[in-house]
Amino acid sequence: MVKVSSWGQLEHSEHRVSYLSNRDNIASQLANTSSHGLAHGMGRSYGDVCLNPNGQLWSTTGLNRFISFDEETGLLRCESGILLQDIQQLFIPRGWIIPVTPGTQLITVGGAIANDVHGKNHHVSGSFGDHVQKIKLLRTDGSIINCGPELEPEWFTATVGGFGLTGVIVEVELQLRPVPSAWIDAENIAYDNLTEFFQLADDSEKDWEYTVSWIDCLSKQGRGIFMRGNASETSEPVVQSKKITVPFTPPISLVNKLTLKPFNMAYFHKKKYWAGKQHVHYEPFFYPLDKLLKWNRIYGSKGFYQYQSVIPRHVGADAVQEMLNQISRSGEGSFLAVLKTFGNRESVGMMSFPQPGVTLALDFPNKGKKTIKLLENLDAIVREAKGRIYLAKDARMPRDLFEAGYPNLDTFLQYRDSGISSALSRRLIGS
Amino acid sequence: MLDNTKKRIIIIGATSSIAEHCARLWVTNKSVDLALVGRNAEKLKKLSMDLKVRSPQSTINEIAINFTQVRDINALVDGLASKGTLDLVLIAHGSLPEQQECQRNLNTCADEMLINGVSPVLVSEAFITYMEKNNTGTLAVIGSVAGDRGRKSNYVYGAAKGLVTRYIQGLQHRLASTKVKVVLIKPGPTETPMTAHLKQQGVKLASVEGVAEDIVKGIEKGKPVIYTPSKWMVIMMVIRHLPRFVFNKMDI
Numbered sequence: 001m002v003k004v005s006s007w008g009q010l011e012h013s014e015h016r017v018s019y020l021s022n023r024d025n026i027a028s029q030l031a032n033t034s035s036h037g038l039a040h041g042m043g044r045s046y047g048d049v050c051l052n053p054n055g056q057l058w059s060t061t062g063l064n065r066f067i068s069f070d071e072e073t074g075l076l077r078c079e080s081g082i083l084l085q086d087i088q089q090l091f092i093p094r095g096w097i098i099p100v101t102p103g104t105q106l107i108t109v110g111g112a113i114a115n116d117v118h119g120k121n122h123h124v125s126g127s128f129g130d131h132v133q134k135i136k137l138l139r140t141d142g143s144i145i146n147c148g149p150e151l152e153p154e155w156f157t158a159t160v161g162g163f164g165l166t167g168v169i170v171e172v173e174l175q176l177r178p179v180p181s182a183w184i185d186a187e188n189i190a191y192d193n194l195t196e197f198f199q200l201a202d203d204s205e206k207d208w209e210y211t212v213s214w215i216d217c218l219s220k221q222g223r224g225i226f227m228r229g230n231a232s233e234t235s236e237p238v239v240q241s242k243k244i245t246v247p248f249t250p251p252i253s254l255v256n257k258l259t260l261k262p263f264n265m266a267y268f269h270k271k272k273y274w275a276g277k278q279h280v281h282y283e284p285f286f287y288p289l290d291k292l293l294k295w296n297r298i299y300g301s302k303g304f305y306q307y308q309s310v311i312p313r314h315v316g317a318d319a320v321q322e323m324l325n326q327i328s329r330s331g332e333g334s335f336l337a338v339l340k341t342f343g344n345r346e347s348v349g350m351m352s353f354p355q356p357g358v359t360l361a362l363d364f365p366n367k368g369k370k371t372i373k374l375l376e377n378l379d380a381i382v383r384e385a386k387g388r389i390y391l392a393k394d395a396r397m398p399r400d401l402f403e404a405g406y407p408n409l410d411t412f413l414q415y416r417d418s419g420i421s422s423a424l425s426r427r428l429i430g431s
Numbered sequence: 432m433l434d435n436t437k438k439r440i441i442i443i444g445a446t447s448s449i450a451e452h453c454a455r456l457w458v459t460n461k462s463v464d465l466a467l468v469g470r471n472a473e474k475l476k477k478l479s480m481d482l483k484v485r486s487p488q489s490t491i492n493e494i495a496i497n498f499t500q501v502r503d504i505n506a507l508v509d510g511l512a513s514k515g516t517l518d519l520v521l522i523a524h525g526s527l528p529e530q531q532e533c534q535r536n537l538n539t540c541a542d543e544m545l546i547n548g549v550s551p552v553l554v555s556e557a558f559i560t561y562m563e564k565n566n567t568g569t570l571a572v573i574g575s576v577a578g579d580r581g582r583k584s585n586y587v588y589g590a591a592k593g594l595v596t597r598y599i600q601g602l603q604h605r606l607a608s609t610k611v612k613v614v615l616i617k618p619g620p621t622e623t624p625m626t627a628h629l630k631q632q633g634v635k636l637a638s639v640e641g642v643a644e645d646i647v648k649g650i651e652k653g654k655p656v657i658y659t660p661s662k663w664m665v666i667m668m669v670i671r672h673l674p675r676f677v678f679n680k681m682d683i
Contacts (some may be wrong), residue, residue: 001631002630002631002633009454017630017631019624019630021448022474022477022624023477024473024477025517062448062624065477065478065480065481066480066481066483066484066485067480067481068480068484069484069487070638078484090459090484090485170662303559408458
């Protein structure tokens with residue numbers, strides 16, 4: 001048994017782990033499992049979607065081989081345990097980029113599909129699943145399902161965003177996109193309230209591929225920094241910055257009442273001071289936190305909760321304002337608070353998170369009941385606004401909110417693999 | 432036709448995880464002429480497909496052989512040497528046996544001694560003849576920290592790796608006045624499919640990417656002995672020098 005935790009480090013639970021490394025003999029490894037299992041990549045989801053306490057995990061990080069690449073079309077075939085970082089570092093210098101990437105590249109392709117991750121360019125490129133051409137799915141009964149947008153499309157839409165429950169993703173065909181350089185033409189703009197944010201978001205949609213914003217959630221009116229960018233035609237020499245590792249987990253969270261206010265204020269004013277146009281390498285632009293390895297340790301030994309919701313646009317401004325009010329009333333706070341609008345498009349997956357509207361992501365150090373109470377107040381806002389919560393970040397949402405937010409659940413369950421179970425599936429689906 | 436501008440690298444036991452990660456670093460740094468030698472043709476094929484995606488300009492060939500037959504080893508080395516100079520040969524094949532099984536079953540014991548000890552020596556000996564004749568190239572062999580001192584939990588594997596250690600020492604002595612470099616690599620326990628059972632028991636394992644990086648850098652510098660991760664140099668120095676009455680009380 002090995003102790004495994006997810007990125008939120010809320011619990012460290014015992015798992016039996018087997019390591020997949022040869023894509024041709026996985027069926028026998030899956031069959032060799034006495035209890036329910038679950039594919040597990042880098043463990044970078046925040047809650048319990050990647051955990052299966054006291055059960056089996058099939059670690060996929062050894063499935064890290066490329067299979068083929070077509071230089072003409074940009075179609076990449078690879079095993080599912082390849083990291084986004086491996087793809088970006090190899091292909092960006094060759095003029096190809098992963099079309100959609102979240103805020104870390106230290107995740108596997110399989111995990112990116114299972115959680116149908118999104119990025120700063122949702123309004124242009126949708127989510128990760130929009131660029132997957134084919135998935136080779138292995139079921140615990142030994143059967144193999146090859147699926148894609150046109151091939152067994154029901155299996156495809158169930159597996160994209162299907163949080164690992166439809167089978168083990170073994171191989172993937174991913175469509176990369178041409179990119180002129182490794183650089184981004186970016187612009188930072190400070191905003192003083194939510195009205196300004198929505199104005200900026202709407203104005204930027206047409207001409208900017210990447211949009212996102214950091215919001216100071218301690219400010220009641222919702223000030224923040226809006227960041228937008230486009231792929232740049234010009235390159236500069238890259239200065240390799242050294243990665244730093246948070247060396248140990250402190251007993252208490254370093255994100256707390258004493259530190260958060262000055263931190264947020266300093267961050268806002270620094271960014272405001274340096275606002276304007278910039279030429280940025282893709283790594284600090286897409287993955288600012290990847291250079292601080294094990295940053296989840298700063299929340300202390302009790303770990304932290306992430307809370308990411310999406311709210312339909314017509315009630316978005318009110319709901320976000322109400323969430324900020326609740327946070328400020330609770331005296332809790334969040335540093336990694338991200339506010340972003342999603343484009344007006346439906347997701348590929350039956351259970352995918354992105355939908356038209358505005359999404360707010362927050363992090364809270366785990367202070368037990370106090371934190372749970374705040375999150376329940378936020379739930380009430382999401383419920384009333386008919387929004388949904390992101391499964392990749394969730395460790396505690398109530399079942400009714402899950403069922404209300406994911407209306408395709410019943411259809412999805414027809415494609416579930418009965419040999420697979422996770423802490424999240426037991427919590428929200430009952431098995 | 433051989434492309435003379437590309438560095439010519441031969442990897443024996445190429446499908447082992449450490450060797451695979453070294454190969455990735457070599458092809459990503461520069462296009463090379465690579466021969467992947469292993470037991471399992473299917474695994475070699477997968478490895479070669481991966482490396483071709485990483486480095487379309489590299490020349491990559493797969494050769495499947497049995498490492499324990501002298502005839503096969505000679506044929507392999509003659510074939511490779513006839514095509515030109517060898518710049519780098521990495522010998523990485525091996526297996527990690529269950530010590531208890533080696534004690535119970537002398538056939539297992541013999542097989543493990545053969546694959547981890549005798550075979551790397553035979554392959555090295557076959558290559559070094561050519562390298563000495565051309566007075567150029569680097570031979571790097573993967574040994575193990577387990578070869579530094581015998582201990583009850585894995586002394587059969589340790590003895591085979593110890594054999595490799597002594598052999599390389601002799602080879603380094605023999606070739607000291609030539610331009611041929613001989614490198615002995617001693618990894619500590621590393622996270623590979625070979626050690627998956629150790630991880631289940633909670634043993635701390637080094638990342639295979641880090642180990643491969645140490646090896647590639649060490650070979651470039653021409654270090655005679657590479658401990659990786661480097662802390663094992665200190666740990667093994669202590670273990671080698673522990674007096675027997677202390678050592679014998681340790682459960683390692």
